[in-house]
Amino acid sequence: MRRPAARHRSAALQREAAEPESQKAIGPTAELCYQPSMIADDAALSDPPPSDTGLPPSPFGTHQIPHRSGEPVWVFGYGSLMWNPGFRFVDRRDATLYGYHRRFCVYSFRYRGTPEAPGLVLGLDRGGSCRGVAFKIAPEDKPLALQYLWDREMVNGVYRPTEVRLRITSAPDWNHEHSVIDASTFVVDRDHQQYCPELSPDTAATLIATRRGQNGPNADYLLNTVAHLTAAGITNTALHRLAARVTAISTELDTHSD
Template identity: 50%
Template sequence: MNDFWVFGYASLMWKPGFDHVERRRARLHGYHRSLCIISLEHRGTPERPGLVMGLDRGGSCVGVAFRVAGKDREPVLAYLRERELVTNVYLERIGSVTFECGGKAPALAYVADRRHEQYAGRLEVDEAVERVCGAVGGMGPNEDYVINTAEHIRTLGIRDHWLENVVAGIRKRQG
């Protein structure tokens, strides 16, 4: 079997959780990073939903592509499906990534299903801050997830101005 690429745009970038033989900074075309998924378990509850990242249609997204050895295909796919498809709010898709160092490749990505009830759509900064602040799920406070995601993205040299504005709003509310 041939090697394949997996694209990470949020926690997958710094905590992939699967074996890979290479990682490269890359841009996925056709999707952008967005705080557009309603979280009812990990970062919220049905009574107080939170928000987590998704890849939404349009634009492009800078993230990290991981090359997975062909021999690891089945266990990596099983792991990713268990991690990403818990409520089926993400769709498994193949997209085109362009590597920062040059070249292109197809890559597996998990994108937001706009028809799913957990799809929040495009939110204004103030609305995202309102939804995030105070939401807590099994993985902890939603504010921690958003701030941690933004900090990791920035550490990788990736600018996401909308997300940075959401973090500023969260910090303002926290005092």
């Protein structure tokens, strides 16, 4: 599968991927590596007309999501896809992905931040594990569903389509040997300018608590994500602890502003 170019400056900022626990991340660490000089002008933030998927078409063209012709495909959701897939599916199972974890590792220049003061949104980064949802898409539904996913996720190249192996955790009707499946998902591209290496918990919490974008406060995005994870039975994660820090910082800031 040909990997799309990750850094098309004029297209990179049209919008972040749809809004959208972790084990401890494995990889390099850095504090706020983002540089405002990387950002294109504001004209790059305008949306093109919707495509057949109902979304603005991806600047990376036709989807390149791994799948086998004539067969169903499983897709792994770890963020908003879990509760808002947006495509037709024929089966849905709780699943765990090993080797990646859910983290606020993508700078948001538009919806939850600005080019001058970027927020953070979710991505799948290397290391640990991640509980999420696997969706099975029938062969006849693949063309529209996979293009929809491509248009939704491949807006600026910060994510890349990847085939992964999942363990299905809600399959009492499956035997054990069939509980491991191949699926497609989107992982963060660590070479992209919007990738954010791991921050200290306090630094990440302060950033999220103080940033705001077109869709509102960055904190709302985190708290909404945590609420949906809790409703799905995914609790006591790194995101829950991050949300507690953000809430405490927001409360302190409100107190000082009175």
